Amino acid sequence: MSNLQRFYSYINLSFKKLKRREFVKKATLSSFAMLLGAEIIFGAKLPKDYTPLALEGVDPFAMFNKNKGMTVLNDKPWNVEPKVHLLNDNVTPNASMFIRNNGLLPEALDASNWTLTIDGESVSKQKTYTLAELKSKFKQYTYQLTIECAGNGRNEFDPPAKGNQWTLGAVHCASWTGIRLKDLLNDVGIKSNAVYIGFHAVDQHLSKDPKKEPISRGCPMSKAMQDETLLAFKMNGKDIPMVHGFPLRLVAGGWPASVSGKWVNRISIRNKVHDGTKMIGAYKVPSKPVAPGEKVKEEEMRIIESMPVKSIITSPKTGAILAGKSVIINGHAWAGELEVSKMEYSIDFGSTWNSCALKKPANRLAWQHFSATVKLPSSGYYEIWAKATDSNGIAQPMLLPGWNPKGYLNNACHRIAVKVK
Numbered sequence: 001m002s003n004l005q006r007f008y009s010y011i012n013l014s015f016k017k018l019k020r021r022e023f024v025k026k027a028t029l030s031s032f033a034m035l036l037g038a039e040i041i042f043g044a045k046l047p048k049d050y051t052p053l054a055l056e057g058v059d060p061f062a063m064f065n066k067n068k069g070m071t072v073l074n075d076k077p078w079n080v081e082p083k084v085h086l087l088n089d090n091v092t093p094n095a096s097m098f099i100r101n102n103g104l105l106p107e108a109l110d111a112s113n114w115t116l117t118i119d120g121e122s123v124s125k126q127k128t129y130t131l132a133e134l135k136s137k138f139k140q141y142t143y144q145l146t147i148e149c150a151g152n153g154r155n156e157f158d159p160p161a162k163g164n165q166w167t168l169g170a171v172h173c174a175s176w177t178g179i180r181l182k183d184l185l186n187d188v189g190i191k192s193n194a195v196y197i198g199f200h201a202v203d204q205h206l207s208k209d210p211k212k213e214p215i216s217r218g219c220p221m222s223k224a225m226q227d228e229t230l231l232a233f234k235m236n237g238k239d240i241p242m243v244h245g246f247p248l249r250l251v252a253g254g255w256p257a258s259v260s261g262k263w264v265n266r267i268s269i270r271n272k273v274h275d276g277t278k279m280i281g282a283y284k285v286p287s288k289p290v291a292p293g294e295k296v297k298e299e300e301m302r303i304i305e306s307m308p309v310k311s312i313i314t315s316p317k318t319g320a321i322l323a324g325k326s327v328i329i330n331g332h333a334w335a336g337e338l339e340v341s342k343m344e345y346s347i348d349f350g351s352t353w354n355s356c357a358l359k360k361p362a363n364r365l366a367w368q369h370f371s372a373t374v375k376l377p378s379s380g381y382y383e384i385w386a387k388a389t390d391s392n393g394i395a396q397p398m399l400l401p402g403w404n405p406k407g408y409l410n411n412a413c414h415r416i417a418v419k420v421k
């Protein structure tokens with residue numbers, strides 16, 4: 001085990017708030033020292049069953065290497081969101097990537113013994129690969145991939161939708177390196193009746209019942225077989241951070257991030273739509289528009305596939321006080337499986353729009369960067385609104401789009417407030 005892995009496995013012990021006795025039994029003095037960043041000088045005198053005070057509270061920012069400006073929405077499971085201005089980088093660094101977990105983090109990950117099994121009704125013959133085999137046998141690719149939680153923007157729905165109250169930060173576009181899922185599936189052999197894939201992972205259900213999975217979702221074969229659908233083992237050129245799916249993650253850019261399974265050790269090739277946890281009763285929206293607050297039956301819902309067009313202004317930060325009457329705005333825009341073809345901003349509450357400079361994506365399914373020099377006519381209060389249009393001519397709505405029971409797919413225009421002195 002590397003130091004890093006050891007660190008994570010002990011951190012996990014404290015996540016689980018193990019009884020002190022168990023904790024002490026498992027953790028050696030040297031591991032305490034590693035966690036504390038200092039030796040415990042009188043370690044030999046530590047009472048049995050005693051956890052050093054400094055390890056009682058868990059600091060998620062230090063633990064996950066996250067920016068302290070992030071917001072912890074939930075710690076059981078961990079859900080952590082950056083403010084929009086923290087997403088200013090073209091390629092999102094770990095420090096500002098949101099964390100979304102449906103269950104408890106996996107315990108004692110051992111990358112050196114990691115395997116991936118491909119099974120299911122529509123596999124010619126079940127096959128298991130070691131991680132080392134995956135890395136050596138197949139060609140590796142690197143893509144920047146936008147993954148957005150389907151519930152990003154949920155906080156604006158009224159009546160409110162249950163779940164993490166994400167504002168705008170549950171999206172990232174990191175650089176992922178791995179192998180194409182399609183190369184692997186071609187190697188395994190897939191029957192012609194294959195319809196869908198479903199991932200399985202090693203995180204734990206909140207109930208700790210080993211038979212229950214926190215989440216097991218997937219996508220149709222057509223998405224699974226796209227060039228950019230990866231089984232990734234690197235993020236931004238390094239091992240994937242533990243909380244983002246180390247050592248193996250499915251990455252399906254442009255689709256709800258829930259399809260991008262973390263800590264994946266099994267993929268089932270299904271002869272029907274995958275029926276794993278959270279394929280039913282979640283990640284669906286009404287097939288027809290409904291009135292706010294209406295109850296909608298499961299049969300009247302459709303599975304969310306490609307995400308809608310959206311954009312964020314990442315600089316300046318909302319609330320900025322400007323010294324002059326001109327300001328450069330920057331941000332990113334994305335459109336699920338499509339490209340963004342136009343980016344505009346307004347300073348008069350959407351009455352008139354001006355165009356932004358918009359870059360092409362680094363590759364398919366990567367977010368695109370925009371900028372504009374905005375001239376403000378006088379001192380006073382302004383709002384800068386941003387609006388992206390996709391390659392089918394569909395633009396972001398200015399206000400909250402279709403209410404739905406779980407609060408998904410809010411792609412309303414992002415707005416920032418500024419004052420000119």
Ligand SMILES: Nc1nc2c(c(=O)[nH]1)N[C@H]1C(S)=C(S)[C@@H](COP(=O)(O)O)O[C@H]1N2
Pocket residue numbers: 097098099100101102103148149150201202203214215243244245257258259260261262263264
């Ligand atoms: N194994 C596993 N994979 C998972 C999840 C999870 O809870 N367990 N959450 C999904 C959801 S809902 C989202 S939004 C993304 C979040 O990815 P991130 O934490 O790397 O930002 O992971 C997805 N993959």
Ligand SMILES: [Mo]
Pocket residue numbers: 100148149150151257258
């Ligand atoms: Mo999500």
